[in-house]
Amino acid sequence: MSYTCRNCGAQSQKDHRLCNAVKTGTEDNFCGIPEEWICESKLPTLKYTCQTCGAVSAQTDTLCNPTKNDV
Numbered sequence: 001m002s003y004t005c006r007n008c009g010a011q012s013q014k015d016h017r018l019c020n021a022v023k024t025g026t027e028d029n030f031c032g033i034p035e036e037w038i039c040e041s042k043l044p045t046l047k048y049t050c051q052t053c054g055a056v057s058a059q060t061d062t063l064c065n066p067t068k069n070d071v
Contacts (some may be wrong), residue, residue: 002023002024003015003018003021003022003023003024004018004021004022004023004024005018005019005020005021005022005042006020006021006022006033006057006062007019007020007033007038007042007046007056007057007058007062008038008039008042008045008046008058009045009058010039010042011024018039019033019037019038019039019042020033020037033055033056033057034054034055034056035054035055035056038056043056045058046058046069047068047069048060048063048066048067048068048069049063049066049067049069050063050064050065050066050067051065051066051067052064052065056069
């Protein structure tokens with residue numbers, strides 16, 4: 001079985017190695033994840049923030065009210 005991080009797209013065979021894992025091939029929309037839960041090395045890839053709750057994500061389609069981060 002394979003897993004993908006819903007925030008940064010990293011992949012692993014073990015879900016505990018990812019900061020927000022989902023089984024590969026499943027659709028599971030959500031509103032990002034709080035910045036403090038993100039693997040520090042992946043944080044630069046998270047280019048969008050939800051204006052409603054402050055969650056971060058690499059893609060706009062995982063946030064309910066996205067805005068691009070100024071970095």
